[in-house]
Amino acid sequence: MLFRQLMKCLKQTSFSLSDYNTKRNFFRAVQLQANIPGTFVGSLKSIVGDANVSTADAVRDQHGHDESHHEVHKPDVVVFAESLEHVCKVAKLCNDNKVPLIPFGSGTGLEGGVNALQGGVSLNMSKMNQVVKVNAEDFDCTVQPGVMRIALNAYLRDTGLWFPIDPGADASICGMCATSASGTNAVRYGTMKENVLNLQVVLPDGRVIETAGKGKRSRKTSAGYNLTNLFVGSEGTLGIITEATIKLYGIPEKTIAAVCHFDSVQEAVDTVVQIMQSGISMAKLEFLDDKAIEAFNKYSKFNMKVAHSLFLEFHGPALGLEDQFNTVKELITSNNGSGLQIATDEDERKRLWKARHEMIWACTALLPGSKPYSTDVCVPISTLPKVIVQTKKWIEEANIIGPIVGHVGDGNFHVFFPMMRGDKETYEKVQDLHFKMGFLAMEMNGTCTGEHGIGMGKRKLLEKELGPTGIEVMKEVKKCFDPNGIMNPGKVFF
Ligand SMILES: Cc1cc2c(cc1C)N(C[C@H](O)[C@H](O)[C@H](O)COP(=O)(O)OP(=O)(O)OC[C@H]1O[C@@H](n3cnc4c(N)ncnc43)[C@H](O)[C@@H]1O)c1[nH]c(=O)[nH]c(=O)c1N2
Ligand SMILES: CCCCC(=O)C(=O)O
Ligand SMILES: [Mn+2]
Numbered sequence: 001m002l003f004r005q006l007m008k009c010l011k012q013t014s015f016s017l018s019d020y021n022t023k024r025n026f027f028r029a030v031q032l033q034a035n036i037p038g039t040f041v042g043s044l045k046s047i048v049g050d051a052n053v054s055t056a057d058a059v060r061d062q063h064g065h066d067e068s069h070h071e072v073h074k075p076d077v078v079v080f081a082e083s084l085e086h087v088c089k090v091a092k093l094c095n096d097n098k099v100p101l102i103p104f105g106s107g108t109g110l111e112g113g114v115n116a117l118q119g120g121v122s123l124n125m126s127k128m129n130q131v132v133k134v135n136a137e138d139f140d141c142t143v144q145p146g147v148m149r150i151a152l153n154a155y156l157r158d159t160g161l162w163f164p165i166d167p168g169a170d171a172s173i174c175g176m177c178a179t180s181a182s183g184t185n186a187v188r189y190g191t192m193k194e195n196v197l198n199l200q201v202v203l204p205d206g207r208v209i210e211t212a213g214k215g216k217r218s219r220k221t222s223a224g225y226n227l228t229n230l231f232v233g234s235e236g237t238l239g240i241i242t243e244a245t246i247k248l249y250g251i252p253e254k255t256i257a258a259v260c261h262f263d264s265v266q267e268a269v270d271t272v273v274q275i276m277q278s279g280i281s282m283a284k285l286e287f288l289d290d291k292a293i294e295a296f297n298k299y300s301k302f303n304m305k306v307a308h309s310l311f312l313e314f315h316g317p318a319l320g321l322e323d324q325f326n327t328v329k330e331l332i333t334s335n336n337g338s339g340l341q342i343a344t345d346e347d348e349r350k351r352l353w354k355a356r357h358e359m360i361w362a363c364t365a366l367l368p369g370s371k372p373y374s375t376d377v378c379v380p381i382s383t384l385p386k387v388i389v390q391t392k393k394w395i396e397e398a399n400i401i402g403p404i405v406g407h408v409g410d411g412n413f414h415v416f417f418p419m420m421r422g423d424k425e426t427y428e429k430v431q432d433l434h435f436k437m438g439f440l441a442m443e444m445n446g447t448c449t450g451e452h453g454i455g456m457g458k459r460k461l462l463e464k465e466l467g468p469t470g471i472e473v474m475k476e477v478k479k480c481f482d483p484n485g486i487m488n489p490g491k492v493f494f
Contacts, residue, residue: 032118032489033099036076040097044079044121047089047225052080052127054366056168063104063114063122065358067169069371069419070112075122076111078192080088082127084200084208084242084416091240092206094486095120101204102488105175106148110374113179113235116489123240131155132243140197140217142245145174156275161248165187167451168357169245174241179453180233184356187409188283188315189249191451192232199231200243208242217245230477236488238481252283256325257343257352260332261307265289265392268308269385271335272408273494276365276381278331282326284313286356290394292363292403292416299362300355305339310408311356313349347422359405363416370418375429375434376458377441378412378450387444388413391437398429426490439464454492462493 015307033040045053053059055077083086094101100120107114114451116122136159143152150170153162167176167183177199182191189195197219198212210216211227231238262268265424272285287310288296297304310330314321332340343349355362356484379387387402395402395415406413415437417430438448438461448461463471471493478485 006444019131019492022155032120032484032486033097034119034131034233035394036099036206037117040093040099041077043093046092047093048086048382052082052086054078054080060122063124064116066107066109066112067372068110068112068455068457069373069421070226071421073112073115074119075100075116076119078104078122080123081123084128084202086248087123087128087202087240087242088206088208090121090123091204094108095204095206095484096204098484098486099106100489101240102425103145103178103240105178106170107170108169108171109175109453109455110372110376111449111457113453113455113488113491115456117456118487120489125172125240125242126325128242134161134248135217136161136248137169138188138217139248139250140186140245141171141248142198142217142242142243145172145241146455147173149173149176154257156248156330158250159434160251163246163253164249164355165192166464168360169239173246173344174244177232177244178234178236180370180451182351182407182413182451184284184286184313184407186412186451187285188281191489196228196232196244196245198245199241201231201239202242203239204486206483209239211246215286219247229255233453235455235491237478237492238487240488249277252317254314254318254321255283255286255349256314256321258312258325258340259304259309259343259491260312260326260337260340261305261309262335262337263307265308265389266385267335267337268310269338269388271310271331273384274331274335274382276409280327281316282312282328282409283315284311284353285407286311287388287404287408287413288356289358289388289404291401292359292405295366296355296359296360296401300351300358300363306341311352311388328466335384336465356405357402360416361406361444363401363403364418366403367418370420373417373419373430373434374452375415375417376449376452377437377446378410379441379444381409381411383444383446384408384411384413385411387437388439390434390440391415394433396437398433400426400429400433402430402433405452410450435461456491459492460494 060074064072104124125145126142132142134141164185167181
């Protein structure tokens with residue numbers, strides 16, 4: 001059987017050795033169930049109840065994609081879990097029957113993480129949506145996988161605490177764990193990697209572990225391997241996260257937001273590097289190039305000067321915050337920055353950041369009907385000016401739409417390429433640019449993805465980033481947790 005498949009594959013159009021390896025790995029994966037029998041759906045219903053199982057086309061479609069440009073791959077069936085017991089039993093059933101299992105948080109990912117490449121079961125976690133415990137005096141809380149970021153912050157408001165990691169989208173906290181999300185506040189508060197204390201995880205065979213030990217939530221630990229951060233960023237390929245214990249922070253006493261503009265990318269990014277080197281702890285330090293500002297003005301009805309711009313935010317006790325602001329102001333001026341404007345009242349600030357977070361839609365609106373193809377390189381801060389300037393040059397040479405937006409305080413930036421599905425010519429240009437940017441970032445000792453993950457779109461780049469031995473070791477790790485390869489097959493590596 002395997003031999004016949006191999007011969008069929010060899011008869012197809014010519015392919016290189018790396019294609020062959022890809023297809024060889026694919027053979028290993030197709031040993032999973034290709035079609036789910038009705039009896040299997042019946043077994044699922046007996047675990048979670050009829051109402052929590054759907055094979056309706058619209059529901060499968062909704063679970064077959066995220067917010068990215070990647071093509072839709074529908075699961076065969078969607079299951080809504082209501083309890084830990086449900087998750088354990090569904091995982092074991094899938095594992096025993098070698099059926100693919102794909103955890104579904106809220107579908108806001110940008111790398112096709114939830115797309116069911118080989119069909120199977122999409123496990124929607126949204127009904128497990130309780131805040132399990134808030135330990136306000138210890139600045140932490142434990143949440144179920146369906147708890148969303150905005151709802152959590154609303155729930156916490158009366159305690160004076162908040163969870164600052166903000167990918168812009170209203171994502172599930174456990175989905176954010178699974179992709180190691182970050183966003184605008186990471187420059188001050190870190191990414192999910194620095195903010196998860198413990199995870200409850202269901203393994204494919206139905207066993208449950210807590211990655212830091214049962215109920216543990218200490219700020220520091222040297223106890224054995226760091227299983228917590230193995231699952232942060234694992235993109236649903238190792239197990240299902242059913243609880244996350246995360247750090248909380250005091251809501252800052254004072255917040256100042258500001259915007260300023262530059263004639264050149266180099267001056268804007270030099271300012272960022274100097275602010276970071278001055279040791280001032282910025283809460284947000286964002287860059288939008290001239291093209292991004294054009295899209296920003298048009299979509300969000302602003303009237304900002306069309307120039308390369310920095311959006312900044314300071315958090316802290318009122319005492320000392322203005323000194324920090326003044327130091328930053330001097331750095332802006334010394335790099336020929338202009339038009340410094342402060343958003344003082346809360347409504348103005350909220351409007352500014354809402355518009356920043358909607359940049360993906362602002363750029364998509366430049367080409368009506370398109371989907372965003374996003375890049376996500378992250379480099380050591382001192383190399384950032386070189387990488388952004390080179391990227392802009394490539395975009396100009398390729399003559400395509402590609403506004404740049406970045407969390408540049410972390411050396412992380414995105415190009416948004418609005419793409420029409422089926423436009424092969426632009427797709428090829430964009431993919432070429434994506435690879436060139438990824439390779440340049442790696443040359444600068446950076447990564448192809450700072451926060452969106454590998455998913456479907458960056459698997460080839462990951463091969464380059466880690467090298468064959470690195471990939472081999474990652475596959476061995478996966479095998480140890482998921483020997484049948486049922487967890488989100490085809491993601492992270494081929
Ligand atoms: C407008 C906009 C703007 C942004 C972003 C999106 C959008 C739409 N993002 C990306 C996105 O919000 C981010 O990847 C989230 O962490 C995804 O969370 P979901 O709950 O939507 O996971 P989603 O359902 O999309 O799943 C993502 C991956 O995690 C896995 N997964 C989900 N829940 C799981 C669970 N309980 N257990 C195990 N695996 C699970 C899935 O299988 C999949 O592989 C982003 N990101 C970022 O870091 N910075 C940013 O600036 C932005 N900005
Ligand atoms: C192409 C970038 C997608 C969203 C994002 O990460 C951001 O706005 O920062
Ligand atoms: Mn981002």
